[in-house]
Amino acid sequence: MREYQDEAPVGGKGIEKQQTEEKLFGERKIAPEVKNILEKEPVILELLKEMREYDWVTFDHLMKVGELSVAISKELELSSSESDLLLGSALVHDIGKLKISKEILQKKGKYSDEERVVMQSHADIGAEMLRDLGEYQKAEMTQRHHEQKRSRRYQVNGRKNVPMLKEKKGKHASRRDDSGLEKLARLLSVIDIFESTGNRNRPNNRNGELLAKRSEELEYFDSDFELEVIGLLQKWETERAIDKI
Ligand SMILES: [Fe+2]
Ligand SMILES: [Fe+2]
Secondary structure (H helix, E strand, O other), X not given: OOOOOOOOOOOOHHHHHHXXXXXXXXOOOOOHHXXXXXXXXXXXXXXXXXXXXXXXXXXHHHHHHHHHHHHHHHHHOOXXXXXXXXXXXXXXXXXXXXXXXXXXXXXXXXXXXXXXXXXXXXXXXXXXXXXXXXXXXXXXXXXHOOHHHHHHHHHHHHOOOOHHHOXXXXXXXXXXXXXHHHHHHHHHHHHHHHHHHHOXXXXXXXXXXXXXXXXXXXXXXXXXXXXXXXXXXXXXXXXXXXXXX
Protein backbone atom coordinates (compact mmCIF):
# COMPACT_ATOMS: atom_id res chain seq x y z
CA MET A 1 0.00 0.00 0.00
CA ARG A 2 1.33 3.40 -0.92
CA GLU A 3 2.38 5.80 1.81
CA TYR A 4 0.90 9.24 1.88
CA GLN A 5 3.11 12.20 2.16
CA ASP A 6 1.32 15.09 3.73
CA GLU A 7 2.23 18.65 3.33
CA ALA A 8 1.48 21.79 5.28
CA PRO A 9 -1.28 23.97 3.87
CA VAL A 10 -0.25 26.73 1.51
CA GLY A 11 -2.10 30.00 1.97
CA GLY A 12 -2.84 32.98 -0.23
CA LYS A 13 -5.50 33.13 -2.88
CA GLY A 14 -3.30 34.69 -5.56
CA ILE A 15 -0.52 32.18 -5.06
CA GLU A 16 -2.94 29.27 -5.05
CA LYS A 17 -4.43 30.30 -8.39
CA GLN A 18 -1.03 30.20 -10.06
CA GLN A 19 -0.26 26.76 -8.77
CA THR A 20 0.20 24.00 -11.28
CA GLU A 21 -1.16 20.54 -10.61
CA GLU A 22 2.24 19.46 -9.23
CA LYS A 23 2.34 22.40 -6.92
CA LEU A 24 -1.21 21.73 -5.83
CA PHE A 25 -0.34 18.25 -4.69
CA GLY A 26 3.18 19.05 -3.48
CA GLU A 27 5.23 16.01 -2.53
CA ARG A 28 2.16 13.82 -2.21
CA LYS A 29 2.46 10.65 -4.26
CA ILE A 30 -0.41 10.53 -6.67
CA ALA A 31 -1.60 7.29 -8.26
CA PRO A 32 -1.52 7.42 -12.09
CA GLU A 33 -5.27 6.69 -12.04
CA VAL A 34 -5.85 9.87 -10.03
CA LYS A 35 -3.71 11.91 -12.43
CA ASN A 36 -5.60 10.46 -15.37
CA ILE A 37 -9.00 11.30 -14.03
CA LEU A 38 -7.92 14.85 -13.21
CA GLU A 39 -6.81 15.26 -16.81
CA LYS A 40 -9.96 13.68 -18.17
CA GLU A 41 -12.30 15.52 -15.83
CA PRO A 42 -10.96 19.00 -15.11
CA VAL A 43 -14.08 19.79 -13.08
CA ILE A 44 -12.73 17.50 -10.35
CA LEU A 45 -9.35 19.25 -10.40
CA GLU A 46 -11.02 22.65 -10.07
CA LEU A 47 -13.14 21.50 -7.13
CA LEU A 48 -10.09 20.01 -5.40
CA LYS A 49 -8.13 23.23 -5.89
CA GLU A 50 -10.99 25.15 -4.33
CA MET A 51 -11.18 22.74 -1.43
CA ARG A 52 -7.47 22.85 -0.78
CA GLU A 53 -7.68 26.58 -0.53
CA TYR A 54 -10.74 26.49 1.71
CA ASP A 55 -10.00 23.59 4.04
CA TRP A 56 -6.80 21.56 3.70
CA VAL A 57 -7.97 18.80 6.03
CA THR A 58 -10.97 18.01 3.82
CA PHE A 59 -8.74 18.20 0.73
CA ASP A 60 -6.35 15.73 2.36
CA HIS A 61 -9.24 13.40 3.19
CA LEU A 62 -10.63 13.55 -0.37
CA MET A 63 -7.23 12.69 -1.80
CA LYS A 64 -6.79 9.76 0.58
CA VAL A 65 -10.28 8.40 -0.07
CA GLY A 66 -9.45 8.73 -3.79
CA GLU A 67 -6.20 6.78 -3.41
CA LEU A 68 -7.90 4.06 -1.37
CA SER A 69 -10.65 3.77 -3.95
CA VAL A 70 -8.02 3.15 -6.64
CA ALA A 71 -6.46 0.37 -4.58
CA ILE A 72 -9.85 -1.20 -3.78
CA SER A 73 -10.96 -1.01 -7.42
CA LYS A 74 -7.85 -2.95 -8.42
CA GLU A 75 -8.33 -5.58 -5.73
CA LEU A 76 -11.99 -6.08 -6.58
CA GLU A 77 -11.23 -5.91 -10.31
CA LEU A 78 -13.94 -3.36 -10.97
CA SER A 79 -14.62 -2.37 -14.56
CA SER A 80 -13.03 0.83 -15.80
CA SER A 81 -16.35 2.68 -15.74
CA GLU A 82 -17.00 1.54 -12.16
CA SER A 83 -13.46 2.45 -11.07
CA ASP A 84 -13.77 5.87 -12.68
CA LEU A 85 -17.10 6.57 -11.03
CA LEU A 86 -15.86 5.40 -7.65
CA LEU A 87 -12.66 7.42 -7.92
CA GLY A 88 -14.35 10.54 -9.32
CA SER A 89 -16.96 10.42 -6.54
CA ALA A 90 -14.34 9.71 -3.89
CA LEU A 91 -12.45 12.84 -4.89
CA VAL A 92 -15.50 15.09 -4.58
CA HIS A 93 -17.85 13.39 -2.10
CA ASP A 94 -17.30 16.02 0.62
CA ILE A 95 -17.25 18.98 -1.74
CA GLY A 96 -20.40 20.35 -0.06
CA LYS A 97 -18.14 21.32 2.86
CA LEU A 98 -17.08 24.29 0.72
CA LYS A 99 -20.41 25.80 1.77
CA ILE A 100 -20.07 25.02 5.48
CA SER A 101 -18.61 27.89 7.51
CA LYS A 102 -15.01 27.39 8.61
CA GLU A 103 -16.12 28.09 12.15
CA ILE A 104 -18.09 24.84 12.14
CA LEU A 105 -15.93 22.86 9.72
CA GLN A 106 -12.72 23.45 11.62
CA LYS A 107 -14.18 23.37 15.12
CA LYS A 108 -12.02 21.36 17.49
CA GLY A 109 -14.55 20.44 20.14
CA LYS A 110 -17.87 18.63 19.98
CA TYR A 111 -20.61 19.94 17.72
CA SER A 112 -23.83 21.30 19.16
CA ASP A 113 -27.01 19.71 17.79
CA GLU A 114 -27.47 22.70 15.47
CA GLU A 115 -23.90 22.52 14.22
CA ARG A 116 -24.25 18.80 13.60
CA VAL A 117 -27.30 19.40 11.43
CA VAL A 118 -25.34 22.00 9.44
CA MET A 119 -22.42 19.60 9.04
CA GLN A 120 -24.69 16.79 7.94
CA SER A 121 -26.10 19.00 5.20
CA HIS A 122 -22.80 18.77 3.30
CA ALA A 123 -23.87 15.62 1.44
CA ASP A 124 -27.03 17.27 0.07
CA ILE A 125 -25.20 20.51 -0.69
CA GLY A 126 -22.43 18.63 -2.49
CA ALA A 127 -24.94 16.62 -4.51
CA GLU A 128 -26.67 19.84 -5.55
CA MET A 129 -23.37 21.42 -6.58
CA LEU A 130 -22.50 18.37 -8.67
CA ARG A 131 -25.93 18.27 -10.31
CA ASP A 132 -25.49 21.92 -11.26
CA LEU A 133 -22.25 20.88 -12.95
CA GLY A 134 -24.04 18.09 -14.82
CA GLU A 135 -22.27 15.38 -12.76
CA TYR A 136 -25.38 13.34 -12.01
CA GLN A 137 -23.83 10.02 -11.05
CA LYS A 138 -21.26 11.62 -8.78
CA ALA A 139 -24.10 13.66 -7.29
CA GLU A 140 -25.98 10.45 -6.51
CA MET A 141 -22.91 8.88 -4.91
CA THR A 142 -22.25 12.05 -2.92
CA GLN A 143 -25.84 12.24 -1.73
CA ARG A 144 -25.65 8.66 -0.47
CA HIS A 145 -22.27 8.63 1.19
CA HIS A 146 -23.68 9.10 4.68
CA GLU A 147 -27.14 7.75 3.94
CA GLN A 148 -25.75 4.25 3.71
CA LYS A 149 -24.89 4.21 7.37
CA ARG A 150 -28.07 5.97 8.43
CA SER A 151 -30.34 3.68 6.45
CA ARG A 152 -28.59 0.60 7.85
CA ARG A 153 -29.02 1.93 11.33
CA TYR A 154 -32.69 2.43 10.63
CA GLN A 155 -33.03 -1.04 9.20
CA VAL A 156 -31.42 -2.56 12.27
CA ASN A 157 -32.75 -0.39 15.06
CA GLY A 158 -35.94 0.98 13.54
CA ARG A 159 -37.22 -2.38 12.40
CA LYS A 160 -36.19 -4.53 15.32
CA ASN A 161 -33.38 -6.28 13.55
CA VAL A 162 -35.45 -8.20 11.13
CA PRO A 163 -35.08 -9.10 7.59
CA MET A 164 -33.71 -6.05 5.78
CA LEU A 165 -30.13 -6.90 6.54
CA LYS A 166 -30.27 -10.50 5.52
CA GLU A 167 -29.30 -11.42 2.00
CA LYS A 168 -32.39 -12.76 0.28
CA LYS A 169 -33.07 -13.94 -3.19
CA GLY A 170 -35.95 -13.17 -5.50
CA LYS A 171 -38.87 -10.83 -5.14
CA HIS A 172 -38.30 -10.09 -1.50
CA ALA A 173 -34.60 -9.56 -1.80
CA SER A 174 -33.15 -7.07 0.65
CA ARG A 175 -32.17 -3.62 -0.50
CA ARG A 176 -28.61 -4.80 -0.64
CA ASP A 177 -27.53 -5.00 -4.18
CA ASP A 178 -23.97 -5.87 -5.09
CA SER A 179 -24.16 -4.28 -8.49
CA GLY A 180 -24.10 -0.88 -10.11
CA LEU A 181 -24.27 2.38 -8.32
CA GLU A 182 -25.62 0.87 -5.12
CA LYS A 183 -22.51 -1.26 -4.76
CA LEU A 184 -20.22 1.68 -5.48
CA ALA A 185 -22.09 3.88 -3.01
CA ARG A 186 -21.58 1.26 -0.31
CA LEU A 187 -17.93 0.98 -1.19
CA LEU A 188 -17.50 4.72 -0.95
CA SER A 189 -19.25 4.78 2.44
CA VAL A 190 -16.97 2.12 3.86
CA ILE A 191 -13.78 3.74 2.53
CA ASP A 192 -14.96 7.14 3.74
CA ILE A 193 -15.62 5.92 7.28
CA PHE A 194 -12.36 4.01 7.38
CA GLU A 195 -10.25 6.93 6.16
CA SER A 196 -11.93 9.60 8.26
CA THR A 197 -11.67 7.60 11.48
CA GLY A 198 -7.98 6.97 10.81
CA ASN A 199 -7.05 10.48 9.67
CA ARG A 200 -5.17 12.23 12.48
CA ASN A 201 -5.17 15.54 10.58
CA ARG A 202 -8.82 15.98 11.51
CA PRO A 203 -9.19 18.46 14.36
CA ASN A 204 -11.55 16.12 16.21
CA ASN A 205 -9.31 13.08 15.78
CA ARG A 206 -5.91 14.22 16.98
CA ASN A 207 -5.91 11.72 19.82
CA GLY A 208 -7.69 8.97 17.96
CA GLU A 209 -11.17 9.91 19.20
CA LEU A 210 -12.73 8.89 15.88
CA LEU A 211 -10.57 5.80 15.57
CA ALA A 212 -12.05 4.54 18.82
CA LYS A 213 -15.47 4.68 17.16
CA ARG A 214 -14.47 3.04 13.90
CA SER A 215 -15.90 -0.39 14.58
CA GLU A 216 -19.12 1.16 15.83
CA GLU A 217 -19.29 3.24 12.65
CA LEU A 218 -18.71 0.20 10.48
CA GLU A 219 -20.88 -2.29 12.32
CA TYR A 220 -23.80 -1.88 9.93
CA PHE A 221 -21.69 -2.94 7.00
CA ASP A 222 -21.65 -6.68 7.36
CA SER A 223 -22.29 -8.34 4.04
CA ASP A 224 -19.51 -10.59 2.69
CA PHE A 225 -18.59 -7.99 0.13
CA GLU A 226 -18.36 -5.19 2.71
CA LEU A 227 -16.43 -7.33 5.16
CA GLU A 228 -13.94 -8.13 2.42
CA VAL A 229 -13.38 -4.43 1.77
CA ILE A 230 -13.02 -3.66 5.49
CA GLY A 231 -10.52 -6.53 5.78
CA LEU A 232 -8.43 -5.13 2.91
CA LEU A 233 -8.42 -1.65 4.39
CA GLN A 234 -7.36 -2.99 7.77
CA LYS A 235 -4.60 -5.06 6.20
CA TRP A 236 -3.19 -2.09 4.31
CA GLU A 237 -3.36 0.09 7.36
CA THR A 238 -1.46 -2.50 9.42
CA GLU A 239 1.18 -2.96 6.72
CA ARG A 240 1.67 0.77 6.51
CA ALA A 241 2.17 0.92 10.27
CA ILE A 242 4.64 -1.96 10.15
CA ASP A 243 6.63 -0.25 7.36
CA LYS A 244 7.20 2.71 9.64
CA ILE A 245 8.78 0.68 12.44
FE1 LIG B 1 -19.03 13.35 4.26
FE1 LIG C 1 -15.72 12.00 3.61
